[in-house]
Amino acid sequence: MTRTPLLLLGVLMLPACAVGPDYKRPPEIKASPDWTEATNNSAVDALWWMRLGDEQLND
Known part of the structure; x- marks a missing residue:
């Protein structure tokens, strides 16, 4: 088997x-002048899903 078919296939696929x-x-999208960064630097609640009150999420 020659490499010609594989080379030809590779060359034909390059334009794709x-x-x-x-x-x-x-x-470029400019932010609104009223935009402010978040000021809360507290850690993320590790058990955030418990606040949803769904027992299936606790499994």
């Missing part, structure tokens, strides 16, 4: 990985 000539970078 291309993004294309029509690609345009999406516009």
Whole structure:
């Protein structure tokens, strides 16, 4: 068996990985001036699912 069919298959599959000539970078989204970062730096509740009150989640 020759390597020609495998090489040909590889060469034909390469264009499938291309993004294309029509690609345009999406516009940069600016945050609202009213946006504020979270100020709560406390640790995440390790048992957060218990607050939902569903016994099936405790299994």
